[in-house]
Amino acid sequence: MASSATLRREARRLGSLTSSWTVQTLTRPCQSPLPSPWLQQTEEVPSFGVRAISTQIVRNRMKSIKSIQKITKAMKMVASSKLRAIQTKAENSRGLWQPFTALLGDVPGIDVKKNVFVTVTSDKGLCGGINSTSVKISKALFKMASSPEKEARYVVLGEKGKALLQRDSKKHISLSITETQKNPLNFTQVSMIVDEILKNVEYDAIRVCFNKFQSIVSFMPTMSTVLSPEVVEKESEMGGKLGELDSYEIEGAETKGEVLQNLTEFHFVCALFNACLENACSEQGARMSAMDSSSRNAGEMLDKLTLSYNRSRQASITTELIEIISGASALQAKA
Amino acid sequence: MNLNLHVVTPNRVVWDSEVQEIILATNNGQMGVLPNHTALVTALDIGVMKIRLNAQWSTMALMGGFAMIDNNEITLLVNNVERGIDIDLQEARESFRLAATDRARAEGKRQAIEADVALKRARTRLEAADALLFR
Numbered sequence: 001m002a003s004s005a006t007l008r009r010e011a012r013r014l015g016s017l018t019s020s021w022t023v024q025t026l027t028r029p030c031q032s033p034l035p036s037p038w039l040q041q042t043e044e045v046p047s048f049g050v051r052a053i054s055t056q057i058v059r060n061r062m063k064s065i066k067s068i069q070k071i072t073k074a075m076k077m078v079a080s081s082k083l084r085a086i087q088t089k090a091e092n093s094r095g096l097w098q099p100f101t102a103l104l105g106d107v108p109g110i111d112v113k114k115n116v117f118v119t120v121t122s123d124k125g126l127c128g129g130i131n132s133t134s135v136k137i138s139k140a141l142f143k144m145a146s147s148p149e150k151e152a153r154y155v156v157l158g159e160k161g162k163a164l165l166q167r168d169s170k171k172h173i174s175l176s177i178t179e180t181q182k183n184p185l186n187f188t189q190v191s192m193i194v195d196e197i198l199k200n201v202e203y204d205a206i207r208v209c210f211n212k213f214q215s216i217v218s219f220m221p222t223m224s225t226v227l228s229p230e231v232v233e234k235e236s237e238m239g240g241k242l243g244e245l246d247s248y249e250i251e252g253a254e255t256k257g258e259v260l261q262n263l264t265e266f267h268f269v270c271a272l273f274n275a276c277l278e279n280a281c282s283e284q285g286a287r288m289s290a291m292d293s294s295s296r297n298a299g300e301m302l303d304k305l306t307l308s309y310n311r312s313r314q315a316s317i318t319t320e321l322i323e324i325i326s327g328a329s330a331l332q333a334k335a
Numbered sequence: 336m337n338l339n340l341h342v343v344t345p346n347r348v349v350w351d352s353e354v355q356e357i358i359l360a361t362n363n364g365q366m367g368v369l370p371n372h373t374a375l376v377t378a379l380d381i382g383v384m385k386i387r388l389n390a391q392w393s394t395m396a397l398m399g400g401f402a403m404i405d406n407n408e409i410t411l412l413v414n415n416v417e418r419g420i421d422i423d424l425q426e427a428r429e430s431f432r433l434a435a436t437d438r439a440r441a442e443g444k445r446q447a448i449e450a451d452v453a454l455k456r457a458r459t460r461l462e463a464a465d466a467l468l469f470r
Contacts, residue, residue, distance in 0.1 A: 089346065095343050101414060249376070259377070263376065266400070
């Protein structure tokens, strides 16, 4: 009787410091079995105070964040090794596409009736903002190129681009090609893709939109233009932007038109090959920096959680001590 | 006066230096290029290209592409290239024989065309490897 009264007095004095269920346990009559609150820390919503958060919850969160950090660190290393491999290939492929630009010229300002936009994107996500910039630029150029007399279509390479463009431009997509990066990119694969595109799409000019790899942290959205053979012939004869082409003798087949057709198709393959490689480099670079910042964020969260874990651990130890001491002093007072 | 020759494939630059004369195999036959040639763009057939450097001829097997000649700068863009000295003669002979038998056995237009191309490639490699054989 007296003991319970003393316990209640003690509890009321400590009421402001301890959590609500400890108070309840202290004020419960002695007959009922006291659950040992300090043995099981079950997760329940605390009534007040940071110090009352259960250590178990915090420990679980810390474990999951630590594993996320490990995963993102590993992904960063994988991306950086893949980047090294692709970078040399991309630089070598630049030498193939430059002579074409010197000969046929890269004239983005050319005005034609039928434009086809080839958007090069990645298949996998977690690579920062490069896919959305590619798609944004293609959409803007598409708007500029669509008008009553002109028409424009899309050809999409890559899952991410397909998902982004399907939402609002579904009827303008002529062809979409995905899973190009299952095997390492090579020229034969790209020539088959170009074959598919040429079979299905009519065009006067093809604009390839991709992210050019300038350095590990900077990717420039770029557009390279490939003209169809008819346009090339017309422009070179008119002496316009491709006037220099006429100064070359063209041999190699029955007619000049046939050679020009082969030439422009080859130009398209080289340009697309270069674009795919550069985009792959940008993808790996963007993934590296995205994973790097996410492991850094995970580290910061881990620090914050460690602090709160320590605080809640200390708080629970303090409450245990208080209960023990108050119980002991109550017994002593009785004795 | 020398020619600046660049041979480029999708994967790498194969040759990038000066030569005195080259002989290309185009769709219309063989063609020689000397310094101060006219500006020219031509399609290349699957065939052997001979290069003269310091009075010595060397060969390269080209697997089709384009050639651009301008102001003593020659750029060859090809799908694949193998230098004559890099080709193993025995292996080239063997693959030529196999390609010939495949061609004889081919049924249907598509197979015949594919076998033709394979035979051409094998012959080119053999010619490049053994320059004395087809002289």
